[in-house]
Amino acid sequence: MTTRFSIFQVDFEGEDKDTTMTSTRPNDPHIIEKHWSHPDHPLELLQFIINEHDNDEDYNNTTRGLICDGCIQPITVTHPSYYSCTQCNFFLHSVCATQLPGELFIGESSLHPEHSLTLSRNTRFYETVVCGVCGCSTNGFYFNCEACDMKIDICCTFLPSRIKYKSHKDHPFILRQVSDDACCVSRTKITGGVEYGCEICSNFRIEISTVFYPNTMKHKYDDHPITLRYPPFFYEGAFYCELCEEQVNNQWWLYHCDESDHSFHSSCLHLLHRMKLGGTIRIYINDEMHTLAFVFKMNVRTNSPLFICGNCGDAYTAGLFFECDGCGILICDECVRKIDG
Missing domain, CATH: 3.30.60 (Wheat Germ Agglutinin (Isolectin 2); domain 1)
Structure with a gap:
């Protein structure tokens, strides 16, 4: 694949040759005192290294722990340069920290050329937006159009306009407006407004999020x-x-x-593949202080007990929650938003 950002790893080969932005630069500062996305603490430039004695389990546990708060993709040895906050579980690929444009002017985005787009991030780590291209929720960086109230996550922002896709190699695909509501690959509903469509087989289409499925x-x-x-x-x-x-x-x-x-x-x-989980918050529940971690819970068996919110008492089969590592209490995200608001 080739996109403007080589860290956005996808199992397709793009024909767009704009690769002007790379994952590392020799003049990246060692310390960023006040990054726009994380102004409270300095960010330190580090290198991701795997010890030759680490086994596969150690490697996978490590890579799962280092998720970029910008693109919500793993930080790995393929693109090892990243910034870290020593006080928070906050990480950024160096390209996400230093090379993303603060604004895309009118005409610069092929996905939304009518208006300018501003690079943004929600204040609270658990607040989400829905990407207007892939239809997925994200708590990472996104480009925002205030005029249309449209958000585009940064992975979708720099998608190539033409690709060759692994399961349909003989024909090129183009980025286009949705032509139907069903993806020919995943058989799920296309929730965003854009798809990749085959130029030859006009009725063959792939939803954007499916393109990111790894082999x-x-x-x-x-x-x-x-x-x-x-x-x-x-x-x-x-x-x-x-x-x-x-x-x-x-x-x-x-x-x-x-x-x-x-x-x-x-x-x-691939549920919530644009969401970074694990962030923590300290709040009072029933007059007792709890440190709660942002988690996703889903019943994998039909007869499993429901998840009960320890604050409002509502029951869920799946959803985003905040979980206390000490006592195990679960609080639904709606309650936390009200308490923390």
């Missing part, structure tokens, strides 16, 4: 790497998703592990 990935529900599989499948029996327990259509994409024979809906594995 292989690690997941906490499987001990082995799981692989993205393309239909048709020749398999006796049915596939059932390990997360939602619903049957997986054998004409749809799925993630599968041959060693454990586990299958997953691709969409189930």
Whole structure:
């Protein structure tokens, strides 16, 4: 893939050759005293290094812990230069810290050329916006159009206008307005206003978020790497998703592990892939101070007990919560917004 930012790792090959912005620069400052996105504490320039004695489990645990607060992508050895706040769980790829333009002027964005766009971030780490391109919620950086009240996350902002896609290699794809509401790959509803469409097969379309699905990935529900599989499948029996327990259509994409024979809906594995979790907040609940971590909870079994908010008492099958590591109390995000507001 090639985009303006090479850190946005996607399993496609773009034809847009604008690669003027790279992940590192020799003149990046060692210390940024007051970054616009994190003015309370200085940011220090560091290098991500994996010890040669670390095993695969150590590596995956480390990379899961270092998530850029700008693009919400992992910080890895591929693009090792990053800024860190020593007092917070706050990290930025060096490119996200120093090379993003503060404003895209009228005509500079092919996704929204009518108005200028301003680089923005919500004040609280748990506040989210919905990207007007991919339709996903994010608590990372985004470009904002005040005139239209439209937000575009930074990964989508710099998508190439033309790509070659891995499962449809013979034809080029172009970035265009949505032509239908169903993605031909994930079979899910296209929630954003833009898609990648095949120039030759006019009715073949891919939602933007699906383009970012990696070929292989690690997941906490499987001990082995799981692989993205393309239909048709020749398999006796049915596939059932390990997360939602619903049957997986054998004409749809799925993630599968041959060693454990586990299958997953691709969409189930990529819930909240534009959200950084784990941030903490200290608030009083029932006159007692708690340190709560931002988490996502989902019942993976149909008969699992509901998640009960310790403040309002509402019950949920899934959602964003704040969890106390000490006593285990869960507080729904709506309650935290009211208390912290």
